Amino acid sequence: MITPHIIVLGNEKGGTGKSTVAMHIIVHLLRDGKKVASLDLDGRQGSLTKYIKNRNLYAEKHGISLPMPEHLAVAASSSFTEKSIAEDLKVLDSTIKDLKKIADFIVIDTPGSDNYLMRAGHNYADTLITPINESLIDLDVLGSVDPETQKISSPSQYSQTVWEARKFRAAHRLKPLRWFVVRNRLSHVDTRNRHVMDKVINDLAKRVSFTALPGLGERVIYRELFLKGLTMLDLRKAGVDMNIGLSHIAARREIKQLMDTIEE
Numbered sequence: 227m228i229t230p231h232i233i234v235l236g237n238e239k240g241g242t243g244k245s246t247v248a249m250h251i252i253v254h255l256l257r258d259g260k261k262v263a264s265l266d267l268d269g270r271q272g273s274l275t276k277y278i279k280n281r282n283l284y285a286e287k288h289g290i291s292l293p294m295p296e297h298l299a300v301a302a303s304s305s306f307t308e309k310s311i312a313e314d315l316k317v318l319d320s321t322i323k324d325l326k327k328i329a330d331f332i333v334i335d336t337p338g339s340d341n342y343l344m345r346a347g348h349n350y351a352d353t354l355i356t357p358i359n360e361s362l363i364d365l366d367v368l369g370s371v372d373p374e375t376q377k378i379s380s381p382s383q384y385s386q387t388v389w390e391a392r393k394f395r396a397a398h399r400l401k402p403l404r405w406f407v408v409r410n411r412l413s414h415v416d417t418r419n420r421h422v423m424d425k426v427i428n429d430l431a432k433r434v435s436f437t438a439l440p441g442l443g444e445r446v447i448y449r450e451l452f453l454k455g456l457t458m459l460d461l462r463k464a465g466v467d468m469n470i471g472l473s474h475i476a477a478r479r480e481i482k483q484l485m486d487t488i489e490e
C-alpha cells in the first residue's frame with residue numbers, strides 16, 4: 227500500500243489564499259482521478275468547510291455531480307486546559323489515521339493564527355504550501371525584512387514553527403517536510419514590485435529553506451467561485467454554467483504548474 231501524501235496549507239496570516247489554494251488543489255487531484263480527503267483545522271473561519279458545503283449545494287441545485295473530497299473538520303475546544311489540548315491533539319491524530327486509510331492525498335487547511343492545532347497540523351506535512359500575498363508587508367511572515375535596504379534581519383515566528391515541524395519529523399523518522407512558498411494575487415502590471423519581491427523571496431528561500439513558486443494571478447472571480455463552491459478547474463465542465471471568458475485557461479495552467487512541481 228502506498229502511504230498517502232499529506233499537503234498542508236499554512237501561513238500565520240489570514241486572507242493570503244490558503245483555503246482558495248486548498249480547494250483548487252483538492253479539485254485538481256479529484257479531477258486527476260485521485261482519492262482525496264480534506265481536513266479543516268480552522269475552526270473559527272471554517273472557510274474550507276463552507277467552500278465544500280457551497281459545492282454540495284451547487285451540485286444539488288443544478289442536479290449535477292461534482293467530484294467531492296471526503297471532508298472532516300477538527301476544531302480547538304474553547305477551554306485551553308492542558309487536558310483539553312491533549313484531547314484535541316488525540317482527536318487530530320486519530321482523524322488523520324482514519325483519513326489515511328481511504329485517501330491517496332490528504333489536504334489540510336490550517337488557521338491563519340498561531341495555535342496548537344495549527345502547529346500540530348504542520349507536523350503532518352509531507353508538503354507544506356504557504357501562499358503569500360504579492361507584497362513586501364506580507365513577507366514578514368517568513369522573516370523580518372528592512373523596507374529600505376530589503377535585507378533580512380531575522381527569521382519570523384512562523385519560520386520557527388516550520389523549523390519545529392521539521393525537527394519533529396526528523397525525530398519521528400518521517401519524510402523531510404518540503405516547503406513551497408506560493409505567491410498569490412500576482413499582478414500583471416506591477417513589475418517593479420515583482421522584481422523587489424523576487425529578490426527578497428530568493429534571499430529568504432536560502433535563509434529559511436523553501437522553494438518559491440509563482441502561484442495564482444489576481445482575479446476577482448475567486449470570491450464568486452467560493453460562493454458557488456466551484457474552482458477554476460470546474461469551469462467548462464458538464465453542468466457548470468459560469469462563463470468567465472478565457473481567464474480560466476491561464477488559471478488552470480497556474481494550478482497545473484504548481485501541482486507538477488509538488489507531485490515531482
Ligand SMILES: Nc1ncnc2c1ncn2[C@@H]1O[C@H](COP(=O)(O)OP(=O)(O)O)[C@@H](O)[C@H]1O
Binds near residue numbers: 444449
Ligand atoms: N488570486 C486571488 N485573486 C483574487 N482574490 C483572491 C485570490 N486568492 C484569494 N482570493 C480571495 O481572498 C479572500 C481570502 O482568501 P482565502 O483563501 O480565504 O484566504 P485564507 O484561507 O488564507 O484566509 C477570499 O475572498 C478569496 O476569494
Ligand SMILES: [Mg+2]
Binds near residue numbers: 274335
Ligand atoms: Mg482560510
